[in-house]
Amino acid sequence: xxxxxxxxxxxxxxxxxxxxxxxxxxxxxxxxxxxxxxxxxxxxxxxxxxxxxxxxxxxxxxxxxxxxxxxxxxxxxxxxxxxxxxxxxxxxxxxxxxxxxxxxxxxxxxxxxxxxxxxxxxxxxxxxxxxxxxxxxxxxxxxxxxxxxxxxxxx
Numbered sequence: 001x002x003x004x005x006x007x008x009x010x011x012x013x014x015x016x017x018x019x020x021x022x023x024x025x026x027x028x029x030x031x032x033x034x035x036x037x038x039x040x041x042x043x044x045x046x047x048x049x050x051x052x053x054x055x056x057x058x059x060x061x062x063x064x065x066x067x068x069x070x071x072x073x074x075x076x077x078x079x080x081x082x083x084x085x086x087x088x089x090x091x092x093x094x095x096x097x098x099x100x101x102x103x104x105x106x107x108x109x110x111x112x113x114x115x116x117x118x119x120x121x122x123x124x125x126x127x128x129x130x131x132x133x134x135x136x137x138x139x140x141x142x143x144x145x146x147x148x149x150x151x152x153x154x155x
Contacts, residue, residue: 044072071088086131
């Protein structure tokens with residue numbers, strides 16, 4: 001991805017957002033469950049310009065069936081470029097009930113990470129897709145926490 005295509009304020013184009021989504025396998029889905037927001041980690045694939053994940057019959061499925069608006073987010077840090085980025089999709093959730101479509105998604109190697117039956121296929125077709133990239137500030141050798149990925153610049 002060419003950084004020169006990114007507008008000065010760091011906003012990513014829709015194509016750049018899709019490209020970043022295509023590089024990741026784990027994201028976070030935000031749903032309204034019983035009147036309050038819940039965020040769940042999910043592994044996902046991209047299918048037909050949509051984000052697809054599988055789930056069991058619990059809270060995530062209930063939230064997907066009852067609260068159609070949802071948000072999905074991924075983020076990352078490029079150690080070599082010393083940049084952070086984030087992509088957020090907003091849209092409506094729908095269940096994939098067609099067995100043919102489910103087989104298509106399975107062919108994309110959507111394999112749930114968590115054990116147990118994950119027989120429900122959920123699709124988020126973004127109505128809004130936004131992202132940003134920014135240069136991170138230089139870490140301080142003495143005050144930056146050991147777990148901070150920016151510390152890699154010291155090595």
